[in-house]
Amino acid sequence: MTLVIPASTPPGPPRRRDAGRPRGAAVTAAVLAAVRVELADAGFEGLSVERxxxxxxxxxxSVYRRWPTREALVAAAMEGLLDDFSVSPDTGSLRGDLYALAAPIAELAAQPDGVALLRAALSTTASGDVGTVASRRVGAPAESVSSIAARARARGEWRDGVDPQQAIFTLVGAIIHRVLLERAAPTGEWLDGLVDIVLRGISATKPQP
Amino acid sequence: MTLVIPASTPPGPPRRRDAGRPRGAAVTAAVLAAVRVELADAGFEGLSVERxxxxxxxxxxSVYRRWPTREALVAAAMEGLLDDFSVSPDTGSLRGDLYALAAPIAELAAQPDGVALLRAALSTTASGDVGTVASRRVGAPAESVSSIAARARARGEWRDGVDPQQAIFTLVGAIIHRVLLERAAPTGEWLDGLVDIVLRGISATKPQP
Structure with missing residues (x-):
């Protein structure tokens, strides 16, 4: 059951004796990609480390050494996906920033593995690793969110008294509802409509049509 | 394992031989109440019909006869809770109607058994009974939602082009995010702020402060 490493790798052909057995960073990438596919297939309840x-x-x-529990595996897969959302969009307008923040989340939530990760994050109780990662990461874009709000305030676009996190979480919550309860794609006209509602909801002055 | 029904019930004292063994509608009520408590304790994954x-x-x-699967049990418990949301509030203003619609949902989502039902609804895949009930019931308040929108339109409060369902689902989605990811109560000032964002977001004219 341990990984067999050949004593010497013959030069020449790129196909090694342990071809198909990735190592190190490649193992991590391969495993986390597999977790996302398996989650989409079987859900969190049905996830099997063996598969x-x-x-x-x-x-x-190799899997158990890095991630001793199923929860740790899923948490790691989630970390990877959430890393993409740490950037703070600066498009020059509040509408542009909101859209730039929401679009990649919507795009991820439109994919089967994104849906599966969302379900896993929402289904587990507070004590589980997955829930902990999800909760912690929910707070992570706080800096990004407050810089969007600060720039909007400087442009006179942000309505006084609106909590920046509440504004963004309203966007994200609507996307979650769309995907998991309406079971429809959170994209296209629907996303435009959502950004419009939230933008008007948090704007100091009503934007011109 | 079958329910023993005494041949005759002695008159007089209210305490019968099968005291504590509810029947019929009482069985249903007792079982569904127990499901909610057990869900809050153990989650959907840990739910035991025996307990x-x-x-x-x-x-x-008596449980298996009525609800052959764990999913059917949870779906029934959910139906019961969702029945409370079939009424259409008519308070005379869009703000009042939005608040009257959101407040009982927020109140339910602030309770441990409401959180547990939400988790169960969101965690299960499309094929499961629980997911099906949740999805179907998401559409159920459609009439209520469109009558709120129709009255707001008649009062000139509803912005052209806003989909009534999208407006309400934005409210509900933000509540779900608040409870399951932020793990905070969706009530008080937070709820006021949310209703404010959505109201301004869907209003034809900016409401006066």
Whole structure:
């Protein structure tokens, strides 16, 4: 069950004896990608470390060594996806910034593996790793959100008394509702409509049509 | 394992031989109440029909006869809670109607059993009974929502082009995000702020402060 490393790798052909057995960073990437696919297939309840290992073409022990529990595995897969949202869009307008913040979240939530991760994050109780990561990361874009609000305030676009996090979480919550309860894509005209509602909701002055 | 029904019930004292064993509608009420408590304790994954039966003080077979699966049980518990939201508030103003619609949802979502039902609804896949009930019931207040919008339109309060369902689902989605990801109460000033954002977001004219 341990990974067999050949004593020497013959030069020449790129196909090694342990071809298909990724190592190091490649193992991490392969496993987390497999977690997302398996989650989309079987959900959090049905997730099997054995199937994840098989799909990633790594040894089961390589998985357990890095992520001792199913929760840790899913939490790691989620961290990876959420890293993409740490950037703070600066488009020059509040509408542009809101849209730039919401669009990648909506795009992720439109994919089966994004939906599966969302379900996993929302289904687990406060004590689980997945819930903890989800909760912590919910706070992570706080800097990004407050800089969007600060720039909007400087332009006179931000209505006094609006909590920046509440504004953004309203966007995100609507996307979650759309995907998990309406079971429809949070994109296109629907997303335009949402950004419009939130923008008008938090704007100091009503934007011109 | 079957329910023993005494041949005759002695008159007089209210305490019968099968005291504590509710029947018929009482069984349903006791079981669904027990489901909500157990869900809040153990979550959907940890829900045990045996413990539900014990807590409701009914026979396990009485539970299985009515609800053959765990999913059916939770779906029934959810139906019961969602029945409270079929009324259409008519307070005379759009702000009042939005608040009257959102407040009981927020109140339910602030309770441990409401949180547990939400988690169950969001965690299960499209094929499960719970997800199906949740999805179907999401559409159920459609009439209520469109009559709120129609009255607001008649008063000149509703902005052209806003989809009534999108407006309400934005409210509900923000409440879900608040409870499950921020893990905070969706009530008080927070709820006022949310209603304010959505009201301004969907209003034809900016409401006076």
């Amino acid at each position: 994840v290992a098989r799909r990633a073409e790594v040894n089961k022990t | 539900v039966a014990r807590r409701a003080e009914v026979n396990k077979t």
